[in-house]
Amino acid sequence: AQKVTQAQTEISVVEKEDVTLDCVYETRDTTYYLFWYKQPPSGELVFLIRRNSFDEQNEISGRYSWNFQKSTSSFNFTITASQVVDSAVYFCALRGRSSNTGKLIFGQGTTLQVKP
Amino acid sequence: EAQVTQNPRYLITVTGKKLTVTCSQNMNHEYMSWYRQDPGLGLRQIYYSMNVEVTDKGDVPEGYKVSRKEKRNFPLILESPSPNQTSLYFCASSGEGGLGQPQHFGDGTRLSIL
Numbered sequence: 001a002q003k004v005t006q007a008q009t010e011i012s013v014v015e016k017e018d019v020t021l022d023c024v025y026e027t028r029d030t031t032y033y034l035f036w037y038k039q040p041p042s043g044e045l046v047f048l049i050r051r052n053s054f055d056e057q058n059e060i061s062g063r064y065s066w067n068f069q070k071s072t073s074s075f076n077f078t079i080t081a082s083q084v085v086d087s088a089v090y091f092c093a094l095r096g097r098s099s100n101t102g103k104l105i106f107g108q109g110t111t112l113q114v115k116p
Numbered sequence: 117e118a119q120v121t122q123n124p125r126y127l128i129t130v131t132g133k134k135l136t137v138t139c140s141q142n143m144n145h146e147y148m149s150w151y152r153q154d155p156g157l158g159l160r161q162i163y164y165s166m167n168v169e170v171t172d173k174g175d176v177p178e179g180y181k182v183s184r185k186e187k188r189n190f191p192l193i194l195e196s197p198s199p200n201q202t203s204l205y206f207c208a209s210s211g212e213g214g215l216g217q218p219q220h221f222g223d224g225t226r227l228s229i230l
Contacts, residue, residue, distance in 0.1 A: 033216040045206060045221035052216060091159070095215050102147050102215050103161040103174055 002027045004094050006107035013082055014115050021077040021110045023092030029053075031097035034068065034075045035104065039089040051075060082114045118143045122207050122222035129197060130230050137192045137225050139207030147210045148190040149174070149219065150182065152203040159206070165190055197229045 003026040013019045025034065036048040049059060051068050059066045063080045079086055089111050093104040120141045129135055141148065149164040151174075161174030165184040179201055181193040190209075194201060204226050208219040 035218055037221075042223075043204065043226070044223040045208075047218045047220060050216065050218045097215065099215060101161060101164055101172065101174055102149060102166070102210070102219075103151075103164065104159070104219060106159045108158055 002029075002094055002096050002099075002105045004092050004105050004107035006090075006092055006110050008110045009108070010111045010113070012113045012115065015084060016081050017114075018078060018080050019082050019112065019114075021079075021090050021092075021112065023075045023077065023107060025073050025075065025092070025094045027094060027096045029096035029098050033095045035093040035095070036066065036075075036077050037091045037093060037106075039091065039109070041088070045091070048077075079112075082112075084114050084116055087112060087114045118220070120207055120209055120220050120222040122205075122225050124225060125223060126226045128228040128230065131198055132196050135194050135197060135227075137194075137205060137207075137227070139190045139192065139222060140188050141190075141207075141209040141220070142188065143209060143211060143220070144187065145209035145211045145220075146187070147217075147219075148184065149208045150180070150190070150192050151206045151208065152176065153206065153224075154203050162192070162205075194227075197227075199229050202227060202229045 005024045032053045034051045038046045065078045067076045089109045091109045092107045146167045150162040151159045153159045163182040165171040207222040210217040210219045
């Protein structure tokens, strides 16, 4: 079975604080893909990043960074110097190689509120 | 601009009145899929399509139909909508290169069935 757990339901920070969103996944596939999506208040789903199971390099994109650790089955997302515009629901998702439907397994999402 | 376009964005309708939510992508993607998002249940796959004329059921297909006659279009059809189909719907597409390609989502369609 495949599963994604985002244990943090809601996080509230003050602008300019750093914040880390946790994601833990389960899969029996040796090849799999992990994703992060952002859903702002307007409702659309915006793709942020993809990571392959065989590529454990961390990635930084501006204020965003991602830490992938296979040993702990985690793919955490850090926002540095948060801004009000970062307020959104963030979803971690998994797609295993064995999936014949191509569907993404989403976590329940973490609602991030950044206060001015 | 590469995008997935859904229409309508919002719709309020009544039980039993057939409706179609259109989805079109301009990225020449083979794979397309429909999801619904509900509070407490997250995002669930309704139907998917690996290519033209190839469609199959996802996790929650009951009450829905789809078709894939052209690569770019993947409409979602509710033949006889019921209140339990009130939800936020997303169409998604991804390209070749295997299942590791990211799915790009439309802006969503908020359906209310009274």
